[in-house]
Amino acid sequence: MKMKKQLLLAAMAAGLSLSAFSQTKGTNALSFGVNTYTNKGRDNSSQGNNYENKTQNNFFTLGYGYFFKDNSKFELDLSYGLDKYSNNYSGQQQKSYGGNLNYQHYFPIVKTLFAYAGGRAGYTYSKIKNSNIEPYYPQASTDINNQYSIGAYGGITWFISQRFALETSLLSADFRYSKLKQTESTNQNYHSNETTNFNLNTQGFINNLGFKIYILF
Structure with missing residues (x-):
């Protein structure tokens, strides 16, 4: 019986040491994140016409992080996004490329579950192509957007094992500056313009929920 108790205590201690290892100074973290959404709609009631629309949103991140001290990490994320929308008369495609430099501090909740x-x-470059295929007013435009942001965010991380963790972002607030250049062409003319914009963007609890998977070593 005494031997069994000693083995049980040793196993518990080993488990705690493995979970602690995940947030200790000197740990490296490779991450992969994905957020996807697809929606299709159809309306057959509009004067006998079959009106269809489709939305696809895909966003991916790849990152490297380093715990420079216990429970504190710096991380560099690279991102790629592809959004598409189409219906019977028009379409839009947006490609975006960006990067973020992040700082995160982890707070233990229970066992291997942490809040951060x-x-x-960050910086994001986006290119948006719009097309309108109506026979009497065909139109196309291209938007180029350069966006700079700084902000704060938080969420939950589950350190599943010594080598793997799962993380989601729940709350964020960003101050953004963007510069947009638009070119447009129709049957009659072609024009180009530039605009700049400052705004504060916030996301509430469990808005645009996405996940990151970490490999720790």
Whole structure:
């Protein structure tokens, strides 16, 4: 009986040490994140016409992080997004490329479940193509957007094992500056213009929920 108790205590201690290892100074973290959404709609009631629309949103991140001290990490994320929308008369496609420099600090909740809070600074380049195929007014435009952001965010991380963790972002607030250049062409003319914009963007609890998978070593 005494031997069994000693073995049980040793196993518990080993489990705690493995979970602690995940947030200790010197740990590296490779991450992969994905957020996808697809929606199709159809309306057959509009004067006998079959009106269809389709929306696809895909967003991927690849990152490297380093715990420079216990429960604190710096991370560099690279991102790629592809959004598409189409219906019977028009279509839109947006491609985006970006990067973020992040800081996160982890707070233990229970066992291997942690909350985190941090800050980030980022840049995103986007190219948006719009098309209108109506026979009497065909139109096409291209938007080029350069966006800079700085903000704070937080969420939940589950350190599943010594080597793997699962993370989601639940709350965020970003201050953004963007510069948009638009070119447009129709049957009659072609024109180009530039605009700049400052805004504060916030996401509430469990908005645009996405996940990251970490490989720790």
